Amino acid sequence: MLIEETGVAEADLPLEPFKAHLRMGSGFGTETVQEPVLASFLRAAIAAIEARTSKALISRLFTMTVQEWADPQAQALPVGPVRQIVSVTVVARDAMETVIEPQRYWLVRDMQAPLLKPSGAMLPFIPPQGSVEVLFEAGLGESWGAVPADLQQAVLMLAAHYYEYRHETRLGDGCMPFGVSSLIERYRPLRIGLGARA
Structure with a gap:
């Protein structure tokens, strides 16, 4: 049984890079309206990538x-x-x-x-x-800035995927875009031979 004693702090979530990735507008006084929703997609993307790689991104x-x-x-x-x-x-x-x-x-x-x-x-x-x-x-880094660039990009891409398909109920079975899978491939546990430990 594994318990996460301390979660990823709100300050460590890359909200501004995620907004830039989504090309969200600014200067309209509504920049923070969707932040709770964006933060939830970032947390979901981080959790999914950590589960696939068996790596904690942020310490x-x-x-x-x-x-x-x-x-x-x-x-x-x-x-x-x-x-x-x-x-x-x-x-x-x-x-x-x-x-x-x-x-x-x-x-x-x-x-x-x-x-x-x-x-x-x-x-x-x-x-x-x-x-x-x-x-x-x-963890791979003490903060978001210390996370390897390819994993940062994978998180943003996966969070954007979740955001784009947030109303789609038919996507399931651990669906992950090919680009994200490619970025995280070298971090995934190696399996050698039948029944080998990951």
Whole structure:
């Protein structure tokens, strides 16, 4: 289970670049009327691209909760690139929490497959009916300006697509324009062989 602890701040949404992309008029005193609607399409586009690439565009905090390690010698983190592991906490069945010392684990920084690895032989033991919570920071940039230009363009194009077809109810099945798919292709997780982990 993955929880986004901090969302994309309103100030980080590229409203002005999006208005320019849509070629919206200015100087009529109504420039801010549609901002809430535009912001919602930008958030939807960011979420869709992050889901397709398994990358957080703008840095924020996430909590991953698991009942058992996929591999006690290396646990894959579901979104990247991971900037830092903030904490690892083991939660017992009775809800008692034990914060694991940072010296007992380390982060493998990888754009496609970041890993939490033990400093020793194995990651901390998870008690029966317990869980572990990994709080980490992930993102390609601290702000919109630090996001790679091709992903910025993909967000604007996809948000514009949502805006243009906002009244169309027949578009579905994860519809994404070809131009957007091309821009994000190199950021998508690699799959090698049958059943390979993304």
